[in-house]
Amino acid sequence: MVHAVAEVKRTALALLCCSWILGVGRSQAPPQDGGAPGAWQKMLKLRTIASLMHTTAHPDDEHGGMLAKISRGEGARVSLLTLTRGESGDNAIGSELFDSLGLIRTEELLVSGRYYGIDRQYFTTAVDFGFSKRLDETLDKWGRDNLLREVVRIIRTDRPLVLVSRFHGNARDGHGNHQAAGLITLEAWKAAGDPAIFPEQIREGLRPWQPWKLYMGGVRENEDWTLRLDTGEYSPALGESYDTFARLGLSFQRSQNSGRFNPQAGPSVAYYKRLETLVPQIVGTTASASGKETSFFDGIEPRIEGISRMVRAPVPQNVTALLRDVDRHVEAAFTAFTMYDPAAAVPSLARGLGRVREALALLKDEPEAVFRLQVKEDQFMDAINAALGLDLSAVAQPA
Numbered sequence: 329m330v331h332a333v334a335e336v337k338r339t340a341l342a343l344l345c346c347s348w349i350l351g352v353g354r355s356q357a358p359p360q361d362g363g364a365p366g367a368w369q370k371m372l373k374l375r376t377i378a379s380l381m382h383t384t385a386h387p388d389d390e391h392g393g394m395l396a397k398i399s400r401g402e403g404a405r406v407s408l409l410t411l412t413r414g415e416s417g418d419n420a421i422g423s424e425l426f427d428s429l430g431l432i433r434t435e436e437l438l439v440s441g442r443y444y445g446i447d448r449q450y451f452t453t454a455v456d457f458g459f460s461k462r463l464d465e466t467l468d469k470w471g472r473d474n475l476l477r478e479v480v481r482i483i484r485t486d487r488p489l490v491l492v493s494r495f496h497g498n499a500r501d502g503h504g505n506h507q508a509a510g511l512i513t514l515e516a517w518k519a520a521g522d523p524a525i526f527p528e529q530i531r532e533g534l535r536p537w538q539p540w541k542l543y544m545g546g547v548r549e550n551e552d553w554t555l556r557l558d559t560g561e562y563s564p565a566l567g568e569s570y571d572t573f574a575r576l577g578l579s580f581q582r583s584q585n586s587g588r589f590n591p592q593a594g595p596s597v598a599y600y601k602r603l604e605t606l607v608p609q610i611v612g613t614t615a616s617a618s619g620k621e622t623s624f625f626d627g628i629e630p631r632i633e634g635i636s637r638m639v640r641a642p643v644p645q646n647v648t649a650l651l652r653d654v655d656r657h658v659e660a661a662f663t664a665f666t667m668y669d670p671a672a673a674v675p676s677l678a679r680g681l682g683r684v685r686e687a688l689a690l691l692k693d694e695p696e697a698v699f700r701l702q703v704k705e706d707q708f709m710d711a712i713n714a715a716l717g718l719d720l721s722a723v724a725q726p727a
Contacts, residue, residue, distance in 0.1 A: 356439045365565045367670040367714035372403030373707045374658045376630040377700055379405040381488035385509035386414045386456060387437040388581050389494050391545055392444045392574030393559030393596055399445030401563060401570055407448040407486050408441060411509050412456035420586045436581040443577025448486060452478040460504030467508055479512055483520040484534040487699060490624045491517050491539040517542045517604060535695060542604040553599035555621045560596035571596040611637060631655050632704060639694040650687045654680050670715040681708040
């Protein structure tokens with residue numbers, strides 16, 4: 329049965345990389361994603377090119393508060409890579425187990441992801457085979473090279489600037505699946521940038537990509553941490569703290585928690601350790617004297633103008649001017665925006681979208697710039713639709 333499940337997953341992997349969009353009904357979307365608050369949050373995405381990928385082993389391992397703060401608070405493009413679908417856990421709401429439970433937990437995680445603010449949800453073909461105490465057992469059952477190949481493919485596809493592992497990759501993680509998730513993330517961070525590793529992916533059209541920073545979560549206050557993140561910060565757009573909003577999203581994973589919602593008032597602090605960084609050699613900055621950071625994106629130019637650092641050749645002056653124009657139009661949109669009239673921001677948003685498309689035409693031979701600008705083009709269209717209150721639903725009727 330395990331081999332059959334793996335084959336089905338392998339066939340569906342490409343589709344499920346996008347299942348965040350396809351798999352969740354509109355009725356399950358948070359109310360805060362509609363109307364003026366929803367438009368405001370979509371506009372936040374236009375202020376930055378920052379992107380982050382978080383890796384875990386199972387549904388409900390994720391740091392939801394961190395994801396919500398980075399996506400909904402800072403506007404970064406955020407993706408979640410969950411190696412398995414939790415097929416071998418217990419079911420708190422029904423009799424379904426194994427394959428059926430994996431389907432349930434996939435859908436539950438997609439609903440949670442809407443609350444976290446996930447832009448893309450990814451899975452691998454790894455099968456949750458139950459609790460494992462040993463890293464070697466997990467790697468043997470999953471196939472170390474196969475798992476690394478899939479994670480590298482996803483990193484090369486999503487191209488995040490920052491990679492954040494939930495786990496450490498050693499015995500401290502407990503569950504062997506958790507240890508494997510941590511270890512493979514550390515290996516994939518380097519491997520994804522080497523065209524000699526899994527060269528068949530390069531021949532298929534993927535390009536190497538090494539995230540600029542690598543972090544590890546689950547670090548304690550009395551240990552060597554780099555970043556202190558308080559997800560208990562209140563968000564006026566959500567009407568809750570990021571942590572509480574994420575806990576509400578987590579409550580939809582009912583097969584695991586029976587729908588329990590446990591809001592927590594006050595600070596909710598997590599610590600992360602930076603394991604690797606390419607930022608000094610890419611942007612010429614140096615780390616702070618204390619070694620501490622205030623954001624995962626410290627040292628990274630967040631504005632769209634930062635795309636110029638991702639191309640091989642010097643950027644033409646007219647392109648630099650276009651990118652600066654994009655930022656100006658985004659700020660003009662924020663100035664025009666009101667909760668009573670979100671559509672007032674649309675003229676500036678439309679002008680910004682036009683400049684993005686002009687830049688795309690001028691940089692069409694720079695694939696990294698094209699990738700980043702196409703993401704920004706999609707974000708502009710999302711923001712314009714939200715500000716206008718436009719929504720398209722496709723309904724098919726029997727012949």
